[in-house]
Amino acid sequence: xxxxxxxxxxxxxxxxxxxxxxxxxxxxxxxxxxxxxxxxxxxxxxxxxxxxxxxxxxxxxxxxxxxxxxxxxxxxxxxxxxxxxxxxxxxxxxxxxxxxxxxxxxxxxxxxxxxxxxxxxxxxxxxxxxxxxxxxxxxxxxxxxxxxxxxxxxxxxxxxxxxxxxxxxxxxxxxxxxxxxxxxxxxxxxxxxxxxxxxxxxxxxxxxxxxxxxxxxxxxxxxxxxxxxxxxxxxxxxxxxxxxxxxxxxxxxxxxxxxxxxxxxxxxxxxxxxxxxxxxxxxxxxxxxxxxxxxxxxxxxxxxxxx
Amino acid sequence: xxxxxxxxxxxxxxxxxxxxxxxxxxxxxxxxxxxxxxxxxxxxxxxxxxxxxxxxxxxxxxxxxxxxxxxxxxxxxxxxxxxxxxxxxxxxxxxxxxxxxxxxxxxxxxxxxxxxxxxxxxxxxxxxxxxxxxxxxxxxxxxxxxxxxxxxxxxxxxxxxxxxxxxxxxxxxxxxxxxxxxxxxxxxxxxxxxxxxxxxxxxxxxxxxxxxxxxxxxxxxxxxxxxxxxxxxxxxxxxxxxxxxxxxxxxxxxxxxxxxxxxxxxxxxxxxxxxxxxxxxxxxxxxxxxxxxxxxxxxxxxxxxxxxxxxxxxxxxxxxxxxxxxxxxxxxxxxxxxxxxxxx
Numbered sequence: 001x002x003x004x005x006x007x008x009x010x011x012x013x014x015x016x017x018x019x020x021x022x023x024x025x026x027x028x029x030x031x032x033x034x035x036x037x038x039x040x041x042x043x044x045x046x047x048x049x050x051x052x053x054x055x056x057x058x059x060x061x062x063x064x065x066x067x068x069x070x071x072x073x074x075x076x077x078x079x080x081x082x083x084x085x086x087x088x089x090x091x092x093x094x095x096x097x098x099x100x101x102x103x104x105x106x107x108x109x110x111x112x113x114x115x116x117x118x119x120x121x122x123x124x125x126x127x128x129x130x131x132x133x134x135x136x137x138x139x140x141x142x143x144x145x146x147x148x149x150x151x152x153x154x155x156x157x158x159x160x161x162x163x164x165x166x167x168x169x170x171x172x173x174x175x176x177x178x179x180x181x182x183x184x185x186x187x188x189x190x191x192x193x194x195x196x197x198x199x200x201x202x203x204x205x206x207x208x209x210x211x212x213x214x215x216x217x218x219x220x221x222x223x224x225x226x227x228x229x230x231x232x233x234x235x236x237x238x239x240x241x242x243x244x245x246x247x248x249x250x251x252x253x254x255x256x257x258x259x260x261x262x263x264x265x266x267x268x269x270x271x272x273x274x275x276x277x278x279x280x281x282x283x284x285x286x287x288x289x290x291x292x293x294x295x296x297x298x299x300x301x302x303x304x305x306x307x
Numbered sequence: 308x309x310x311x312x313x314x315x316x317x318x319x320x321x322x323x324x325x326x327x328x329x330x331x332x333x334x335x336x337x338x339x340x341x342x343x344x345x346x347x348x349x350x351x352x353x354x355x356x357x358x359x360x361x362x363x364x365x366x367x368x369x370x371x372x373x374x375x376x377x378x379x380x381x382x383x384x385x386x387x388x389x390x391x392x393x394x395x396x397x398x399x400x401x402x403x404x405x406x407x408x409x410x411x412x413x414x415x416x417x418x419x420x421x422x423x424x425x426x427x428x429x430x431x432x433x434x435x436x437x438x439x440x441x442x443x444x445x446x447x448x449x450x451x452x453x454x455x456x457x458x459x460x461x462x463x464x465x466x467x468x469x470x471x472x473x474x475x476x477x478x479x480x481x482x483x484x485x486x487x488x489x490x491x492x493x494x495x496x497x498x499x500x501x502x503x504x505x506x507x508x509x510x511x512x513x514x515x516x517x518x519x520x521x522x523x524x525x526x527x528x529x530x531x532x533x534x535x536x537x538x539x540x541x542x543x544x545x546x547x548x549x550x551x552x553x554x555x556x557x558x559x560x561x562x563x564x565x566x567x568x569x570x571x572x573x574x575x576x577x578x579x580x581x582x583x584x585x586x587x588x589x590x591x592x593x594x595x596x597x598x599x600x601x602x603x604x605x606x607x608x609x610x611x612x613x614x615x616x617x618x619x620x621x622x623x624x625x626x627x628x629x630x631x632x633x634x635x636x637x638x639x640x641x642x643x644x645x646x647x648x649x650x651x
Contacts, residue, residue, distance in 0.1 A: 024471050025426050197421035204375055204416075205436045205487065206408030215435070219426045 029223075032300040039296025045289025052101055053108035061086075062095045064102040065254045069093040078272040090275060091264050092253075100278055102256035107286065110171055111236040118175035119229050122182025129183065130190030130221075131213035141187065144180040152177035156239055160248040167250050174239050178232055185228050189221035196220075223301035230294035234287040241283050258283050321393055322350035323527050324374070324412075324495055329387035330551075331366070331373050343369040345551030345602055346387070348626075351495065354525045356518065358538040358559075360574075361548035364596045367531045368417075370548075371497045373397075374529075375414055376404045391495070410440040413488040415517070417500040419480035423472040429456075429483055430468035436490045455486040460516060478509035485517055489524070496521060497529045502537065514541060535578060539563060547571050550599045550607035553626060557639040565648055567629050567641035569612045572648075606644065618644045 070093030080088040087096040129140040156173040163169030244259030258279040265275035329347045334340035344366040351357045389396045416422040433452035456464035459482040502510040518541045521528045545562045547555040555568040566572040573592040594611040605620040629646040632639040
């Protein structure tokens with residue numbers, strides 16, 4: 001004892017083993033996440049993306065989609081970088097940097113809202129299927145199977161085409177493609193919990209099934225779903241761009257949107273490649289950020305990564 | 308078919324738990340059905356500690372799960388009768404049975420490492436039972452949880468309430484599970500190998516705690532174990548299970564002093580002794596549970612028994628007092644044609 005004290009160990013009378021210095025499972029995962037370099041890179045990108053989206057009106061030098069310098073754009077040339085326009089103008093005569101910053105806005109709003117909707121609906125279906133089992137499970141999972149058999153972009157395109165061209169229908173289109181992913185994942189995750197000892201122990205205490213599923217199994221099953229949600233956000237950002245690239249995006253030209261910027265850049269690819277490069281980069285980097293963060297989350301939430 | 312055991316409780320009192328001719332069959336498509344429990348009968352009086360002893364695969368745990376109604380409904384057939392305080396549990400509606408679980412009868416499980424929910428605090432898990440079965444408000448539930456943790460000997464309970472299972476040692480976790488089982492003062496606790504997963508040094512402590520608590524509160528307990536040492540220290544009555552049937556039922560003293568069934572005597576002889584001369588070979592019971600006869604064809608233990616003969620090859624050997632016990636120990640019953648020590 002005295003030897004230990006001499007080394008400078010705190011004289012903790014309690015000899016209980018404490019896993020990661022007395023942290024709860026979520027706190028421990030958070031700590032593992034902070035120690036993962038690629039996770040930090042991902043988090044920084046995501047944070048920047050969110051900041052840009054939220055602060056676009058403050059950061060942007062001009063108002064978006066004004067077309068007020070349309071006179072400077074000729075059929076054969078688009079003005080490049082200058083003192084007033086750091087990245088130059090776009091083909092409609094608006095400031096390119098402003099368009100890019102505001103583009104982050106619509107990507108974020110549509111991406112987050114559609115993922116939230118997809119997660120919520122998918123989670124309800126997954127809980128019903130995984131928690132109740134039996135014929136409810138069979139019916140829900142067959143429907144999910146059918147939805148999964150359609151490529152997600154095709155599903156999104158069909159829904160967007162059905163609902164018309166506005167922001168809400170794009171969100172619904174993208175979330176429709178996500179619902180089956182979340183439903184299937186959460187169901188599988190819940191099924192894995194169903195055979196656990198603690199579930200039998202809870203049943204032996206006479207707890208209601210709803211309480212066991214929602215209060216106990218769900219928190220245990222949530223990890224993979226969180227990871228998937230982050231990864232799906234990356235897909236959503238790409239899908240938002242893809243939909244407007246295909247002409248199914250928001251019809252309002254006053255809303256800056258990366259996907260549509262790509263489309264309009266197509267015609268001037270040779271004379272002004274920057275018009276395609278910047279929004280393309282923005283999409284790629286944002287998607288990369290969410291993917292890195294998602295992968296880091298996966299590692300952090302994996303119970304086997306304790307060591 | 309077999310007479311029910313004559314474990315008449317004192318002065319006309321009804322046993323708290325009566326298990327009669329309990330049978331559990333598991334069937335899977337494409338496979339022959341297996342009978343895990345094959346006509347188990349025993350009873351537990353209020354406040355009594357009854358042991359169910361047997362080796363792996365003899366049906367101990369399945370019996371306890373069947374009593375609690377926790378077996379999966381699909382592919383399982385449970386017949387016979389389980390009466391708790393006179394009420395039949397096997398035919399009870401699932402919702403009604405769930406309302407009694409945790410309140411009237413509770414269970415302590417074998418593995419404390421996996422029987423607690425890893426992502427919820429101990430406080431949440433302790434108050435959960437109280438929430439389900441009592442009208443206590445939040446503050447009262449927390450106070451009760453603190454008190455429970457103190458009663459099971461967990462130091463600094465206030466801090467522990469906010470901690471997670473992985474922050475506790477196995478022994479501590481088993482104490483928490485005991486606290487949870489005792490939370491609503493059940494009248495019967497089924498402890499399924501409560502100390503098997505623990506270190507030997509902790510085993511004694513936890514067992515001690517469990518028996519002290521049930522004795523103090525007058526709770527009856529069914530203690531399921533494969534460890535005769537555990538039985539010797541705790542139980543009032545012991546039922547020895549073999550191949551899904553009770554083969555011997557006796558008070559603890561009678562069982563250890565005069566084991567009648569050849570399986571029981573074999574088990575007792577197999578316990579290594581510290582005072583045996585050095586070099587004395589261990590005496591295992593030969594074979595495994597798989598070498599068995601169907602009970603309908605005779606004694607299931609016959610293939611492993613050193614004493615058996617043709618007389619053992621008749622079905623329906625009754626669980627009854629042996630000739631030697633009939634007069635003085637009528638509640639000592641064995642299911643054996645050639646009981647040990649029959650000459651005394």
